[in-house]
Amino acid sequence: MFTTRPTLQGTFGMASSTHWLASQTAMAVLEDGGNAYDAAVAAGFVLHVVEPHLNGPAGEVPAVVAPAGGPVRVLCGQGVAPRGASVEHYTSLGLGLVPGTGPLAAAVPGAFDAWMTLLRDHGTLSLERVLGYAIGYAERGHPAVERVGETVETVRELFETEWATSAALYLPGGRPPAPGALLKNPALAATWQRLLSESAAAGPGREQRIEAARRVWREGFIADALLAASARPTMDTSGERHTGTLTGDDLAGWEATYEDPVTYDWNGWTVCKAGPWSQGPALLQQLALLPDDMTPESLTPDGTTSDGAATGSAFMDAAFVHRLIEGTKLAMADREAWYGDAGGPGGVPVEALLSAEYNRARRALIGESASRELRPGSPQGREPRLPAHAAAVASGQAPVDGPRNPRSAGAGEPTVARNGATSGDTCHIDVVDRWGNMISATPSGGWLHSNPVVPELGFPLGTRLQMTWLEPGLPNSLTPGRRPRTTLTPSLALRDGQPVLAFGTPGGDQQDQWQLHFFLSVALRPYVRGGLDLQGAIDAPNWHTDSFPGSFYPRAMRPGSVTVESRTSREVTDGLRQRGHDVEVGPAWSEGRLCAVARDPETGVLSAAANPRGMQGYAMGR
Secondary structure: OOOOOOOEEEOOEEEEEOOHHHHHHHHHHHHOOOOHHHHHHHHHHHHHHHOOOOEOOOOEEEEEEEOOOOOOEEEEEOOOEOOOOOHHHHHHOOOOOOOOOOHHHOOOOOHHHHHHHHHHHHOOOOHHHHHHHHHHHHHHOEEOOHHHHHHHHHOHHHHHHOOHHHHHHHOHHHOOOOOOOEEOOHHHHHHHHHHHHHHHOOOOOHHHHHHHHHHHHHHOHHHHHHHHHHOOOEEOOOOOEEOOOOOHHHHHHOOOEEEOOEEEEEOOEEEEEOOOOOOHHHHHHHHHOOOOOOOHHHOOOOOEOOOOOEOOOOOOOHHHHHHHHHHHHHHHHHHHHHOOOOOOOOOOOHHHHOOHHHHHHHHOOOOOOOOOOOOOOOHHHOOOOOOHHHHHHHHOOOOOOOOOOHHHOOOOOOOEOOOOOEOOOEOOEEEEEOOOOEEEEOOEEOOOOOOOOEOOOOEOOOOHHHHOEOOOOOOOEOOEOOOOOOOOOOEEEEEOOEEEEEEEOOOHHHHHHHHHHHHHHHHOOOOEOOEOOHHHHHHOOOEEOOOOOOOOOOOOOOOOEEEEEOOOOHHHHHHHHHOOOEEEEEOOOOOOOOEEEEEOOOOOOEEEEEOOHHHOOEEEEO
């Protein structure tokens, strides 16, 4: 089968990320004697530099970690709502939704502490060696990718009239960075240099210095600058200037934590995801909604498009794609009604939502025609409750359209309006090393268009609170000390109890849709060169639906919509339209930005692949 690149194979180490410089950084760390976790941390900090429109140090990062011979764990780098971030406070300001930008939307920053926790507990190299790569790119510059300048251009007016510190960094000479132009961030380089200098005073021990760096972030000069930024009145998507709620106690009192993954066994695989504070269980429920008798033999033969390009999937026929889309709608409706860290009465019924009995009943709702309804279920007999805004959007009593489709910006990039409103996007990195350590991580938030750049630091606050509801009593209500439900959803899969596959993608609400198709393509295809066909699964034409309320401001939806790549066969698009789907055909390479690494436990052979969409994701390895 034709693919854009080969699936890489070797025995030393593999890394895949959404930017080639991050992937090469990870490989450099492996070559320098570091393990997968050293490599992921170094690459993560490089992503903060080279993809500032997609993530930053004051954002967040969930990760699924599988140490060689140890249990799979989820590292939660999603910060909580500050103590002053109550529904009452926001509604008293006349708000019906949390703004999509500005300090009111900022949760306690989580990414930095998560990376430090991972390095302390699972890494082997010093903080100085790991941070050195990011410092170098920030200080000496890196060639800007096209999307950086395009994103800046969309918020040029906001930067020039309101966010002067952002304009100083991202509009040098009054123009956005041109593709390939050297982009520097000397303030960020100076921040990390000062962090290293102050942490070195803690003593010679590796862990001592990492712990000292965490204290500097939470209680030192970085904390001081973040708090000052939160207290500064800032124009946001509401069209007004607001101050944030972040306090010193919020910063000092939060740290990244570990927890058990939510898992689902399917067709010999065990898929591991973060809990219902993420959207991760939605992928598991999409698997649970598949037919009980599904096997490779039950699927249609592999096909090709009219131009001879392989479909990349043995099940890209209209009937099966229809089932996947309708299952996605049901899983995402349950996400809206049940997922969140605030819990609500009785908590989140994850076990019931993934149970065979529940999903047999849900599967029966999938008919021959596309549904335009938002249909959450009743696990354990409990009545679902949708947020009033989501219910109004779903019933047509509120605007249903909005900046949901990422095609206009390309490959899942953020769609940005005048005041910085964005559908959101992110980065991803997967690493596996020769010892069998594996990680899947999805850093995000703290985008350059989230908040004004903190001039002393070189990066802005994040906006993850925009994903909460200003309505009490919901699982995802804005609640002090609770995590906003996030779309960030890294994945790791086992066979016979052994970690085999780490994967993930940017894309906001599309992440677990694109990952579903990728995983099925991997799990149900023949092996290639003795290994999983990662590149073929990534290259396969993909799709997504917006038939549920979006997770980002302004929380829009498009009932019945399906967006497919133009490489999808005419038979599939016609078949979907005949079944009542509103099919929008996007560019040939517009759906998904997947990364993946794999390891065969029997042979030790490692594999990696990366998405060609967006022209910047790369896999490295040997």
